[in-house]
Amino acid sequence: MTAPRDIPNNLLESLKSLGLTKYEALVYIGLLRVAGATATEIHEISGVPRASVYPVLDRLVQKELVSVSYITPKRFDAVPPDRGVENLMRRIETDAESARAALDALYREKRPEGRGNQEQVWTIYGEENIRTRLADMFRSAERSVEVLATWDLLPESVLTLLEAVPDSVSVDIVTDCWEGERPSRFGIHVLPLATLRETRSPPGKLLPYESSGVFLVDDARALLWVGSGGEQPSALYSESAGLVLFVRRHITSVTEWARTAAQ
Amino acid sequence: MTAPRDIPNNLLESLKSLGLTKYEALVYIGLLRVAGATATEIHEISGVPRASVYPVLDRLVQKELVSVSYITPKRFDAVPPDRGVENLMRRIETDAESARAALDALYREKRPEGRGNQEQVWTIYGEENIRTRLADMFRSAERSVEVLATWDLLPESVLTLLEAVPDSVSVDIVTDCWEGERPSRFGIHVLPLATLRETRSPPGKLLPYESSGVFLVDDARALLWVGSGGEQPSALYSESAGLVLFVRRHITSVTEWARTAAQ
DNA sequence: TAAATGTTGTTGTTACTATAACAACAAGGT
DNA sequence: ACCTTGTTGTTATAGTAACAACAACATTTA
Numbered sequence: 001m002t003a004p005r006d007i008p009n010n011l012l013e014s015l016k017s018l019g020l021t022k023y024e025a026l027v028y029i030g031l032l033r034v035a036g037a038t039a040t041e042i043h044e045i046s047g048v049p050r051a052s053v054y055p056v057l058d059r060l061v062q063k064e065l066v067s068v069s070y071i072t073p074k075r076f077d078a079v080p081p082d083r084g085v086e087n088l089m090r091r092i093e094t095d096a097e098s099a100r101a102a103l104d105a106l107y108r109e110k111r112p113e114g115r116g117n118q119e120q121v122w123t124i125y126g127e128e129n130i131r132t133r134l135a136d137m138f139r140s141a142e143r144s145v146e147v148l149a150t151w152d153l154l155p156e157s158v159l160t161l162l163e164a165v166p167d168s169v170s171v172d173i174v175t176d177c178w179e180g181e182r183p184s185r186f187g188i189h190v191l192p193l194a195t196l197r198e199t200r201s202p203p204g205k206l207l208p209y210e211s212s213g214v215f216l217v218d219d220a221r222a223l224l225w226v227g228s229g230g231e232q233p234s235a236l237y238s239e240s241a242g243l244v245l246f247v248r249r250h251i252t253s254v255t256e257w258a259r260t261a262a263q
Numbered sequence: 264m265t266a267p268r269d270i271p272n273n274l275l276e277s278l279k280s281l282g283l284t285k286y287e288a289l290v291y292i293g294l295l296r297v298a299g300a301t302a303t304e305i306h307e308i309s310g311v312p313r314a315s316v317y318p319v320l321d322r323l324v325q326k327e328l329v330s331v332s333y334i335t336p337k338r339f340d341a342v343p344p345d346r347g348v349e350n351l352m353r354r355i356e357t358d359a360e361s362a363r364a365a366l367d368a369l370y371r372e373k374r375p376e377g378r379g380n381q382e383q384v385w386t387i388y389g390e391e392n393i394r395t396r397l398a399d400m401f402r403s404a405e406r407s408v409e410v411l412a413t414w415d416l417l418p419e420s421v422l423t424l425l426e427a428v429p430d431s432v433s434v435d436i437v438t439d440c441w442e443g444e445r446p447s448r449f450g451i452h453v454l455p456l457a458t459l460r461e462t463r464s465p466p467g468k469l470l471p472y473e474s475s476g477v478f479l480v481d482d483a484r485a486l487l488w489v490g491s492g493g494e495q496p497s498a499l500y501s502e503s504a505g506l507v508l509f510v511r512r513h514i515t516s517v518t519e520w521a522r523t524a525a526q
Numbered sequence: 527t528a529a530a531t532g533t534t535g536t537t538g539t540t541a542c543t544a545t546a547a548c549a550a551c552a553a554g555g556t
Numbered sequence: 557a558c559c560t561t562g563t564t565g566t567t568a569t570a571g572t573a574a575c576a577a578c579a580a581c582a583t584t585t586a
Contacts, residue, residue, distance in 0.1 A: 087391060
């Protein structure tokens, strides 16, 4: 194929991830604008080689994206886009569900192997995954939860998760600002963390201090949220004694530093 | 690869349709049962060649299915299945939505070409697609809607769609049985269609008469529902005068036949 | 016959699969 | 210090399968 002209490339990519091949996508798109076309017409419109049009149409019929008229020559028509996409998604969702079930069985079956988790530092990619891990940490807290984070992280990603912390556990939050009501069961400390921005290590260059957070549970498990500037965020999680101690010191020292600097 | 032992094949297929390759699926499955494994351990468990494990893991991290621990040697862990599948589905749903939007634009933009629809007979596959077409027919009815169908089709697939018929249009339903209340605005005729079963064309063989339906709108558009025995149902749709006339005669003759046979 | 339809087979291309070999490094033995 | 031994991570390079692109043929229709 020379030129799938005027077809936005990302549309082709999207359709591919729905399980269509390039030809299938082109033929379907072509059919959306011609009503009842013959194989040759489809070939002319879509740019797909005429010989390839036939098997491709077979597959599209199988996938419930086109309907056939059995006159000679055969004529084809596309089902409307919303219906068509729904037909594709139905299959995928079925697969997703059965995969989820099968994987979950494997997951539960053999997971006793809780090997040396304690000394490792895990890197977690993606906000969703980070939130899941945070939720696990909060839910399993037994004595204390400490949060040191810039305000921009708290409302959207953290505060709701904190409701899962058991009642008997103390929760302390250090942040640089607070809007809205203050939940009474949390110890909330608003400190001018923003002044940290003026710390310069490469002289003249401001350190960004946004979308960063540190979370410590029971003085035993720590998570460091790294914003990574607009990109997909990542985080470090560890139960290693060394890193936990470091985090412990970090929280106390930042708290102290900000408290004095405010005076 | 020789033996992806004890991995059900349909699980691999399901994961493939979620956008994973065979290796990606095998590695992810392997990681679900080992906690923090090294590349070599993953190779032993999953059967994937050791050299292939590294790029595969890169892709899995990119897809938010595994997390990394940067000690030497690197150790890897899988995100829980429900979260992992959700991560995959999120991408696909995004693609589906953007594809749907783009296709819809194309669809609306250029669709005036309502060429010679009138003489064609369209074959429609899949119950969902048939229902969509039926809904279109009912919604656009101007004078009359006639339904001749076995009862098993009506409640689950047809009755709700009939509510879209405009008020000024007469609706007549012929079926072999009726349960529940009878909507007053429909003309309902219960006839012993079941006796048709006893019509024998290949002597000694009963003709099935289930899940079949005939729909006629304005004496101009007809749809024939073909049950196709448990499989994906299909239907014929046409605006051709010839086929419409045939359906017209079919409905009246069956009605007459059943009425006399009942006496 | 001419033109168009539908089918078949072959070749190119790509992404994934599979194997082998290599350099870098650590542990252990002489 | 030197040399094995084994492991990690990387690279190169065949093999394979599905798709893409093309050519040739048989079949129908006008």
